[in-house]
Amino acid sequence: KLTMHTMQTFVADAGFNYSAPYWMGEFGTGGTNNEKWDHIFQFLKETDHDWAYWSIDGYKYPDQPEGYGILNANYSDVKDPWKMEELASIMPILSNHEP
Secondary structure, three states: OHHHHHHOHHHHOOOOOOOOOOEEEEEOOOOOOOHHHHHHHHHHHHHOOEEEEOOOOOOOOOOOOOOOOOEOOOOOOEOOHHHHHHHHHOOOOOOOOOO
């Protein structure tokens, strides 16, 4: 967490001439080694920074499996429900949409 703050998110500290909003763009994980996912997810959960997941369909090299995408190749089924559950847990509910 300290390394992430020192290298990237320090800009979100208010009151400095370098202060600015912080957005973590395009993070993701593929395959079965989810150590990076665990660290990044825990960081986002603890710090409440904004983020974007990469990517909805992933990128596939010819003759290689695709592990990053949220959806299966049919663009309708979720590939890894655990990933969607974790991402949903750090999406703030801004409104309950009641009249």
